[in-house]
Amino acid sequence: MSSPQYDVIVVGGGPAGSTVSTLVSKAGHRVLLLEKEKFPRYQIGESLLPATVHGVIPILGVEKEVAEAGFTVKRGGTFKWGKRPEPWTFEFAVSSKMPGPTSFAYQVERMKFDDILLRNARKHGVEVREESSVVKAITDETGRVRGVHYKDSDGKVHEVFARYVVDSSGNTSRLFKASGAERHYSPFFRNLALFTYFEGAGRLPAPNAGNIFSVAFEHGWFWFIPLSPDLTSVGAVVHQDSAELVQGDPDEAMRRFIDACPRIKDILGDAKRITEGPYGSYRVRKDWSYCNSRFSGPGMVLVGDSACFVDPVFSSGVHLATYGGLLAARSINGCLAGTVDEDAAFAEFEKRYRREYGLFHEFLIGFYDMNKSEDSYFWQARKVSESASNDVEAFVELVGGVASNDLRLTADDLAATVESVEHKPGGAANGTVLTRMLKAGAGLQGRALLGSRSGEGAALEPGGLRASDDGLSWVRS
Numbered sequence: 001m002s003s004p005q006y007d008v009i010v011v012g013g014g015p016a017g018s019t020v021s022t023l024v025s026k027a028g029h030r031v032l033l034l035e036k037e038k039f040p041r042y043q044i045g046e047s048l049l050p051a052t053v054h055g056v057i058p059i060l061g062v063e064k065e066v067a068e069a070g071f072t073v074k075r076g077g078t079f080k081w082g083k084r085p086e087p088w089t090f091e092f093a094v095s096s097k098m099p100g101p102t103s104f105a106y107q108v109e110r111m112k113f114d115d116i117l118l119r120n121a122r123k124h125g126v127e128v129r130e131e132s133s134v135v136k137a138i139t140d141e142t143g144r145v146r147g148v149h150y151k152d153s154d155g156k157v158h159e160v161f162a163r164y165v166v167d168s169s170g171n172t173s174r175l176f177k178a179s180g181a182e183r184h185y186s187p188f189f190r191n192l193a194l195f196t197y198f199e200g201a202g203r204l205p206a207p208n209a210g211n212i213f214s215v216a217f218e219h220g221w222f223w224f225i226p227l228s229p230d231l232t233s234v235g236a237v238v239h240q241d242s243a244e245l246v247q248g249d250p251d252e253a254m255r256r257f258i259d260a261c262p263r264i265k266d267i268l269g270d271a272k273r274i275t276e277g278p279y280g281s282y283r284v285r286k287d288w289s290y291c292n293s294r295f296s297g298p299g300m301v302l303v304g305d306s307a308c309f310v311d312p313v314f315s316s317g318v319h320l321a322t323y324g325g326l327l328a329a330r331s332i333n334g335c336l337a338g339t340v341d342e343d344a345a346f347a348e349f350e351k352r353y354r355r356e357y358g359l360f361h362e363f364l365i366g367f368y369d370m371n372k373s374e375d376s377y378f379w380q381a382r383k384v385s386e387s388a389s390n391d392v393e394a395f396v397e398l399v400g401g402v403a404s405n406d407l408r409l410t411a412d413d414l415a416a417t418v419e420s421v422e423h424k425p426g427g428a429a430n431g432t433v434l435t436r437m438l439k440a441g442a443g444l445q446g447r448a449l450l451g452s453r454s455g456e457g458a459a460l461e462p463g464g465l466r467a468s469d470d471g472l473s474w475v476r477s
């Protein structure tokens, strides 16, 4: 068996792959990222959570580019859901874990967002090869993964070796099987989604115009995501009973679903469906809800949709992908530096990743019960996350991705975020005062603002692993 050419090979350049590759490269290791497509490429998953925007993105060092991309600011979510006939709205700002300038996320065109993250990986020293499709893992006589075969754009097959291979090739991954994992599909989340794009749709009244609008109706529920002043992502998540109609005549299916959902029909108004370019078709996804029996195997780590995904409601996909990427990078960096042994490092990765996945999974099962009031959903979130916050805060923290207290923000990160948001039209922060305050007060004020979020990544149990001060590795507590 050849010796490693790379420390790490990352397969797939979505949010999971860009995150893990950047953070391993930042720790000084040699990383190759292989991506099947030429970026920018289309992907669904447009509504982000504050944990990604203010937790992971600053650690990746890409907050300025993301803030300047002109993405829609999302202050929370508006739901027509459960027993209440009128829509109800939650704001991230109600939680002290997402104070002031961190109490928002973005609605993103994934073509642009993923491209920013992939270019950032390259900027941080990752060797990125696009149009390079991994076809097979290379294993040694013990079954440990040692590298991969990939096909370039000319169809030529190459062999590359590394100490670790990360599979972040998304929901279509087959590579994950080389880790020994099996994929278990959820018996509960068995819907399908039909989605497309409109121009000229209405908006929720201010200040909620940037919110995701989720509307339950007799066949399931709709998402309505304002991606720019003119562009809106609209998707119907419906029971598999509608599969024949959706796959046979998606235009007719969408028309019927919209007609059956007056609030979506109203807000769409005279909007026109886009019929050209990457947003010009109907797209269908199903069988998205699964969790693998393990998230790593000898020489291989699984991150993002390659490992697990719950359901589109509450937009947890990119959060799980980027948070999983951060956890995987800490484990790989710890192993490569020799500060933690492999079993402990990957057990830590899996424990924390599964815990976050589990929070969303358990909460969302209860959330699909439409016979409840929003107060019951809030209470359920507090129960699931075992939070000490009140019910509403616990709900907002869970759906903001910060329930696990595991994302590290520093005062400097916060100041940079405030500054970039302040210069953005319609930015969510009352920036001027906060920027001056943070800049003048340096660490202390920032940490006070962050409250319990400072010092995150603490050990889960006495003597366990905690995040290193730079957030890039594990150390013994």
Ligand code: FAD
Pocket: 011, 012, 013, 014, 015, 016, 017, 034, 035, 036, 037, 041, 043, 044, 045, 046, 047, 048, 132, 133, 134, 135, 168, 169, 170, 171, 172, 173, 193, 235, 285, 288, 303, 304, 305, 306, 309, 311, 312, 314, 315, 316, 317, 318, 319, 321
């Ligand atoms: P991906 O983004 O899929 O990236 C994987 C990359 O790997 C791709 O670029 C692909 O080209 C590449 N690749 C694949 N195979 C190979 C190969 N063999 N070799 C090399 N490269 C390869 N999430 C949210 O956060 N918010 C939402 O609003 C949301 N809505 C959703 C709606 C629906 C209907 C569904 C199904 C999902 C939704 N998600 C949402 C989830 C989100 O799409 C995913 O969780 C997220 O894209 C996962 O990121 P990733 O990096 O793991 O995978």
